Amino acid sequence: MDKKVLNKIIKKLNMKKNDILETIDRELQNEIDDIKSENITGDIVDTANTAYDLLVNSKLSEKEQEKLGEIRDALKRVEENVYGRCVACGNNIEEKRLLAIPEAKKCIVCKATEEKRIY
Numbered sequence: 001m002d003k004k005v006l007n008k009i010i011k012k013l014n015m016k017k018n019d020i021l022e023t024i025d026r027e028l029q030n031e032i033d034d035i036k037s038e039n040i041t042g043d044i045v046d047t048a049n050t051a052y053d054l055l056v057n058s059k060l061s062e063k064e065q066e067k068l069g070e071i072r073d074a075l076k077r078v079e080e081n082v083y084g085r086c087v088a089c090g091n092n093i094e095e096k097r098l099l100a101i102p103e104a105k106k107c108i109v110c111k112a113t114e115e116k117r118i119y
């Protein structure tokens with residue numbers, strides 16, 4: 001893969017990662033504010049833990065955590081020099097696809113097969 005393209009993708013991955021971390025932080029802060037406004041007693045650490053538990057259990061954060069995991073995986077594959085290779089068939093993933101979905105780890109053919117199997 002062209003180094004320029006790869007650098008662009010790495011930048012995208014890092015931006016996405018920061019976006020998700022910010023969203024999770026914001027949600028966490030909202031949960032903490034909610035709990036505080038409900039006057040639940042307990043020290044601040046307990047409150048934070050409760051808020052975090054709530055967040056971890058919420059559907060939205062589940063999706064975000066999953067996304068975050070995918071992005072971290074992709075960055076790891078960059079480090080290991082295997083980025084852009086389909087984890088299922090070993091072929092190179094289309095550059096166009098990687099630019100659109102930088103965390104993609106399967107080529108379009110394998111992804112389509114996987115989706116057909118699920119639904």
Ligand SMILES: [Zn+2]
Pocket residue numbers: 086087088089090091106107108109110111
């Ligand atoms: Zn494949």
